[in-house]
Amino acid sequence: MPLVLKKKVAVLRGHCEIEDAESLFNWLQEASGRSLNLKELTSAHTAIYQVILGFQPTISIMPEDTSLYWLKELLTHDSKEVWL
Numbered sequence: 001m002p003l004v005l006k007k008k009v010a011v012l013r014g015h016c017e018i019e020d021a022e023s024l025f026n027w028l029q030e031a032s033g034r035s036l037n038l039k040e041l042t043s044a045h046t047a048i049y050q051v052i053l054g055f056q057p058t059i060s061i062m063p064e065d066t067s068l069y070w071l072k073e074l075l076t077h078d079s080k081e082v083w084l
Helices: 018-030 046-055 066-076
Strands: 003-005 009-016 035-044 058-061
Touching (some): 009 018, 046 066
Parallel strands (some): 009 035
16 A cells, blocks of 8 residues: 555555545644655655645655655755755
């Protein structure tokens, strides 16, 4: 399963499809203080990224996949500037 929702942490693995975006959105909206484990995330539908960037939840573990460097940058920099 690419999305596993636990009580306080959601684990995203492999490729997350658009169907997972609504589940993630609802889970993050239900309670504050929840976090994401992105360690094994390799790719996702853009809706997943929109939910993550919109809610700005705590990321307990950043993705190991180097192709997601841009996501790490957006989540770890205060400026949220867009770069080319």
